[in-house]
Amino acid sequence: MLSTDNLAARIDHTLLKPEATRAQIEWLCAEAREAQFASVCVPPHYVSVAAAALQGSGVKVCTVIGFPLGYATSAAKLAEAEDALRNGAEELDMVMNNAAFKSGEYTVVEQDIRQLSALCHASGAILKVIIETALLTPDEIRQACDLCAAAGADFVKTSTGFASRGASVEDIRLMRSHLPEHIRIKASGGIRTHAQAVALVEAGADRLGASAGLALLTPAADDASTHEPTAY
Numbered sequence: 001m002l003s004t005d006n007l008a009a010r011i012d013h014t015l016l017k018p019e020a021t022r023a024q025i026e027w028l029c030a031e032a033r034e035a036q037f038a039s040v041c042v043p044p045h046y047v048s049v050a051a052a053a054l055q056g057s058g059v060k061v062c063t064v065i066g067f068p069l070g071y072a073t074s075a076a077k078l079a080e081a082e083d084a085l086r087n088g089a090e091e092l093d094m095v096m097n098n099a100a101f102k103s104g105e106y107t108v109v110e111q112d113i114r115q116l117s118a119l120c121h122a123s124g125a126i127l128k129v130i131i132e133t134a135l136l137t138p139d140e141i142r143q144a145c146d147l148c149a150a151a152g153a154d155f156v157k158t159s160t161g162f163a164s165r166g167a168s169v170e171d172i173r174l175m176r177s178h179l180p181e182h183i184r185i186k187a188s189g190g191i192r193t194h195a196q197a198v199a200l201v202e203a204g205a206d207r208l209g210a211s212a213g214l215a216l217l218t219p220a221a222d223d224a225s226t227h228e229p230t231a232y
Contacts, residue, residue: 002198004217005036010201012062012091012186013213014041016161022049029053037213039091044084051088062091062128065116068162070095070132074112081116091126092116093157093186093209096144098135106143110151117152128155128186128207133171134163141171142178149183155207159189166190169203176204194219 013032015024025046032040032054039060042050050061063084066072072080081092094116100108113129120127129151131144148156156175158167166189175185187200188209197208197216210216 002201007194007197007201007217008035008037008213010205010207011035011037011197011213011216012039012041012188012207012209013037014161014188014209014211016041016043016064016067016211020046022046025049026053029059031214032059033057035214035217038207041091041093041209044080044087044089047084047087047089060090060126061088062093063089064160065092065094066097067093067095067130068160070097070130071099074108074115077112078115078119081119085119085123085125089125091128092120093128093130095130095160096132096148098132101140101144101147102135106147110147113148113151113153117154120154121152126154127152128157129153130157130160130188132160132163133158133168134165134189138174141174145175145179145183149180153183155184155186157186157188157207157209159187161189161209163189167200167205169199172200172203172205191216 015028025042028040029050039062040050041062044063047063065080066077097109097112117127129148167187184206186207187205191210192212194216
């Protein structure tokens with residue numbers, strides 16, 4: 001059974017809504033510091049704000065690259081990543097180029113990931129690659145996992161939270177059965193209850209991306225949880 005502390009240490013407390021304000025980001029960081037979440041995941045614009053708010057807390061600063069659609073050029077993603085790391089990001093959640101992937105341009109996809117993997121690892125940062133499972137067949141999920149592993153990703157992540165659906169237990173099981181053991185998995189998108197969180201972890205998720213981070217920590221919050229769409 002997952003303890004509250006163990007579950008908290010798996011959560012990336014997230015706010016990526018386009019209208020997110022500085023005050024909301026500062027509140028997110030205060031919650032993360034109190035709960036000792038793994039990280040906060042914030043828009044690139046707020047990386048320096050989060051880094052200042054979380055200094056000395058042990059909570060990492062995560063941001064997104066090529067978000068949410070993933071089809072920015074490799075040069076644009078690299079510049080965005082370099083800027084994020086300079087501003088204090090310690091983890092980057094990069095969106096895979098699904099336009100290239102669906103076109104069979106697998107070398108482009110792998111090189112896109114590889115350049116950010118090299119940059120992150122040279123800086124002591126972690127790279128998570130969002131494959132957007134809602135857009136992929138099971139065979140495509142396996143192939144995307146292969147590309148991420150070959151290119152040096154630290155995590156493969158299910159979803160942006162902006163597609164038609166987010167993480168599912170079935171996707172996590174498929175990814176875990178196919179990925180090498182050292183590649184970790186982040187489930188995200190639509191995770192709003194403790195029961196969902198536990199089911200995803202039991203299926204093989206190492207991290208959970210959620211805007212409802214505090215609600216995930218206790219079963220008592222499940223009955224009161226909202227079912228409004230969340231974006232992350």
